[in-house]
Structures are given as C-alpha cells and as structure tokens.
Amino acid sequence: MSSTEDPGGESGAGGSRGAWILERRPDLSAQRRALPVDRPQGWIEEWEPDATGSPQRFLTVFLTNRECPWRCLMCDLWRHTTLDPVPSGAIPQQIRVARASVSGPYGLKLYNAGSFFDPGAIPVEDHPEIARILRDCRRVVVECHPRLVGPRVTAFARRLAPGALEVAMGLETANPEVLAKLNKGMTVADFVAAAGFLRDAGIGVRAFILVKPPYLDAAAALDWAVRSAQVAFESGADVVSLIPTRGGPGVLDDLARLGDFSEPTLDLFEAAVEGALSLRMGRVFADLWDLQRFGGGRTDFPARKSRLAAMNAGQRVLPRPTREAAAGHPAF
Numbered sequence: 001m002s003s004t005e006d007p008g009g010e011s012g013a014g015g016s017r018g019a020w021i022l023e024r025r026p027d028l029s030a031q032r033r034a035l036p037v038d039r040p041q042g043w044i045e046e047w048e049p050d051a052t053g054s055p056q057r058f059l060t061v062f063l064t065n066r067e068c069p070w071r072c073l074m075c076d077l078w079r080h081t082t083l084d085p086v087p088s089g090a091i092p093q094q095i096r097v098a099r100a101s102v103s104g105p106y107g108l109k110l111y112n113a114g115s116f117f118d119p120g121a122i123p124v125e126d127h128p129e130i131a132r133i134l135r136d137c138r139r140v141v142v143e144c145h146p147r148l149v150g151p152r153v154t155a156f157a158r159r160l161a162p163g164a165l166e167v168a169m170g171l172e173t174a175n176p177e178v179l180a181k182l183n184k185g186m187t188v189a190d191f192v193a194a195a196g197f198l199r200d201a202g203i204g205v206r207a208f209i210l211v212k213p214p215y216l217d218a219a220a221a222l223d224w225a226v227r228s229a230q231v232a233f234e235s236g237a238d239v240v241s242l243i244p245t246r247g248g249p250g251v252l253d254d255l256a257r258l259g260d261f262s263e264p265t266l267d268l269f270e271a272a273v274e275g276a277l278s279l280r281m282g283r284v285f286a287d288l289w290d291l292q293r294f295g296g297g298r299t300d301f302p303a304r305k306s307r308l309a310a311m312n313a314g315q316r317v318l319p320r321p322t323r324e325a326a327a328g329h330p331a332f
C-alpha cells in the first residue's frame with residue numbers, strides 16, 4: 001500500500017486508520033510547545049436567537065489546551081493545541097481574560113478543540129472555579145465527544161445556573177459507513193444515547209453536522225446533511241449547526257486526489273441549510289466562518305452570505321437573491 005492510499009481499517013487513535021491520519025500531519029511541535037496557556041487562542045462575539053427567537057449575545061472563547069485523544073479524519077483543531085496537559089488554574093484564567101473584554105453577555109461558548117469533559121484537556125479540579133466565573137451566564141455551551149458524556153457532565157451542570165448548560169456534540173453525519181470512515185470513534189447510536197442522557201438531565205444539546213464529508217457525492221451529501229439534522233433533532237438536539245467541510249493539507253487533500261473528497265459548493269451548502277430549516281424541528285445555524293472559500297469570487301457572494309446570516313437570525317428560509325439584487329448589494 002502506498003502512503004497516499006486510504007487504508008480503511010479499524011477506527012480510533014491507535015488503529016491503522018488513526019496511524020494513517022497521524023502520518024499525514026505536518027510537524028507543528030515547536031509552535032505547539034510555544035503556545036501560552038494563560039491566554040485563550042482568541043474570542044469573538046456572536047448573536048444567535050434563543051429558543052423563543054429572541055437574539056442573544058454570546059462570547060465564544062477558543063481555549064488553549066491539550067489535543068483531543070481522537071483522530072478524526074477531517075479535523076485540524078489539533079494544530080492549535082498543546083502537546084501536554086495544561087496546569088490546573090490555566091483554563092479559569094483564560095476564561096477570565098476573555099470575559100474581561102466584554103460586559104455581561106447572555107451566554108458563553110467554551111470551545112476547546114476537543115471535549116470539555118476530557119480530564120486531560122480541562123482539569124476536573126478546575127470545574128468549580130470555571131462554574132463560579134460563569135455563575136451569571138444564562139447559557140453556557142461546551143463541546144464534548146458523545147463517548148465522554150456521563151455523570152461528570154451532570155455534576156458540572158449542577159454548578160451552573162439552572163438549565164444553563166448546553167453540550168455541543170459532533171454527529172458529523174448519520175451515514176453509518178461514512179461516520180466509521182471519519183474515524184470519529186463512535187456510532188450514530190452512541191450519539192443518540194448521549195443526546196438522550198443529556199435531555200433526561202435537562203441539559204441542552206447542540207449537534208455539529210458536516211455538509212459534504214468525504215466519500216459522498218453532491219446529491220448524497222445534500223440528502224445526508226438533511227437526514228443527519230433530522231436524526232439529531234429526533235435524538236433531542238435543540239440546535240443543529242451545519243458546517244461546510246473544509247479541505248486542507250493532509251488527509252483531505254490526499255482524499256481529494258483520490259477522488260473521494262471535494263468541498264461543497266455554495267449552492268450545495270445553501271440547499272442543505274434550506275433543507276434542515278424546512279424540517280422545522282429546531283434551530284438551524286449555518287457556519288459562516290471563512291465562507292468566501294466556497295464562492296468568494298462570485299459577484300453575488302455578499303448577497304448570498306447576507307441571506308444565510310439573515311436565515312440564522314430569523315430561522316426561516318428566505319428567497320435566494322435575484323441577479324439584480326445581488327449586483328446592487330454592498331460588498332463587505
């Protein structure tokens with residue numbers, strides 16, 4: 001087997017597939033070693049409607065911590081993680097730094113390029129202090145692999161304001177064969193079980209779904225994006241976030257050369273968002289970060305991005321912009 005072939009094989013960090021994924025990574029050890037652990041990677045302010053449709057301000061903080069133990073094929077978040085666990089106290093300090101930049105947001109999203117409830121990433125002994133910092137937040141969103149959902153999550157939820165916690169989990173796709181090939185280390189049933197556990201505990205659920213993961217052509221990708229949103233909502237998710245699969249150096253570029261991956265077009269992404277919103281089963285958000293890579297050269301791109309942003313805010317499908325309206329749309 002040449003090193004550019006897709007090995008198939010067993011899933012997980014230690015399996016042949018995990019090794020194949022690791023082999024394709026550039027060596028970023030030096031810059032990862034130099035990451036300061038007393039500051040987050042960054043933070044942004046965002047608005048999104050709550051369950052009643054009322055717009056709410058969020059501070060999204062990208063925490064600096066150790067790499068996730070899974071090796072998902074499409075994931076490049078490891079690039080911004082440390083090689084070793086961060087010391088106790090570092091994560092609360094990072095949150096303080098970000099919170100000092102804004103006053104009184106409605107909610108916080110703490111994204112740590114892995115799982116908040118991975119004790120190797122966020123020291124468990126820091127949970128009480130993190131909860132103390134967040135005690136006035138009406139919504140706290142953290143991300144977690146479904147296999148790490150359990151009593152540690154409910155214990156943390158009890159430290160926050162009642163009903164404040166929401167856990168974001170990557171379903172990625174409900175297509176079982178593709179999910180296995182993504183090396184996510186879980187099945188659709190694992191996601192459903194984790195979502196059910198969270199719902200029963202009164203904890204909110206947000207699902208991340210990839211639009212056009214590898215191994216699906218455009219038609220199948222659209223179908224599976226909408227079906228995956230339906231599975232997530234039926235499992236108890238309140239929110240589905242649709243993420244266009246972004247290529248990059250490493251495995252995805254190799255799969256592109258093998259004909260097993262291409263990024264979604266803007267049209268396909270829009271159709272997936274329209275399809276998921278049309279289910280009317282919960283809130284649907286289109287991930288607009290770096291959207292220009294999927295159509296930034298088009299003259300109508302600003303109007304189309306604005307439409308998706310308006311659909312995020314209003315939670316309904318809006319008409320696609322006409323050519324005339326798109327031409328008159330201010331650039332941004």
Ligand code: SF4
Nearest residue numbers: 068070072075113114
């Ligand atoms: S579980 Fe999430 S953070 Fe970890 S490798 Fe997979 S996609 Fe990346």
